Amino acid sequence: MTALPPRQKVIPCLWFDKQAEEAVGFYVSLLPDSRIDAVIRSPGDYPSGKAGD
Structure with missing residues (x-):
């Protein structure tokens, strides 16, 4: 039996002009153990x- 390779960490960077927080919340809900840093x-x-978008 061979050992499994270590899990790699995925660090995505998402850019949205509109509805960003809604989209990020959706992605986080799909991926176990994910979080918004x-x-x-x-x-x-x-x-x-505008500023703050």
Whole structure:
């Protein structure tokens, strides 16, 4: 019997212009033992959005 290789850690980075928190919540609900480590909001206005989006 051969030993299984160690599990690799997956660290995705998701970008959404709209409904980001809803989308991330959905992904976390699909993957066991997953979590949200950080939410980074836009520090300033940009062409299609505002600071804090």
